Amino acid sequence: DAGVTQSPTHLIKTRGQQVTLRCSPKSGHDTVSWYQQALGQGPQFIFQYYEEEERQRGNFPDRFSGHQFPNYSSELNVNALLLGDSALYLCASSQGEMNTEAFFGQGTRLTVV
């Protein structure tokens, strides 16, 4: 049983560019949450998707957007990249939007130069 898978594992982008990160949830899970983990910090909640809708959003600008597909996989899009967007982006999946036990992927390391 595959756990949460994220792609790509590493990415380097230039300031001002756009990036798309992808996440496939653990089998049987229908909810996906995205977190940003800056170096030396704990993960910060970006948003959560359930039933293909954004159900909750953290304190992130509109440059951060997402999508959930009918198969429950999800994308995180970041426009107009800033140097400060460099971080590990983590995807977590759970069964139901209550987040009773979230399983995390290995993350995508994004470096903006």
Next chain:
Amino acid sequence: AQSVAQPEDQVNVAEGNPLTVKCTYSVSGNPYLFWYVQYPNRGLQFLLKYITGDNLVKGSYGFEAEFNKSQTSFHLKKPSALVSDSALYFCAVRPLYSGAGSYQLTFGKGTKLSVIP
């Protein structure tokens, strides 16, 4: 707003000794508490959670955590540390009730545990 404090950036312990990683939280109503571990260049691995019931929760790899409502604490413990326990540990909280703003996990900054052989 909910918050988590992990007062120690780093904890050093000798192999075989007991370890404690501290966590205090602030949340509206009853808390739903978690501990996760992160190894270098990896995602987070779930260790244990507290919802209700017994204040001592047992989790993976011999870890346990003690919930103290009056002190709003949820300290992670292990009776005998292993070198392989060396990693970054995160405490997280969310409110137990359902409703807008209740599903997101709020994490502490993490505590680096080093177990010395």
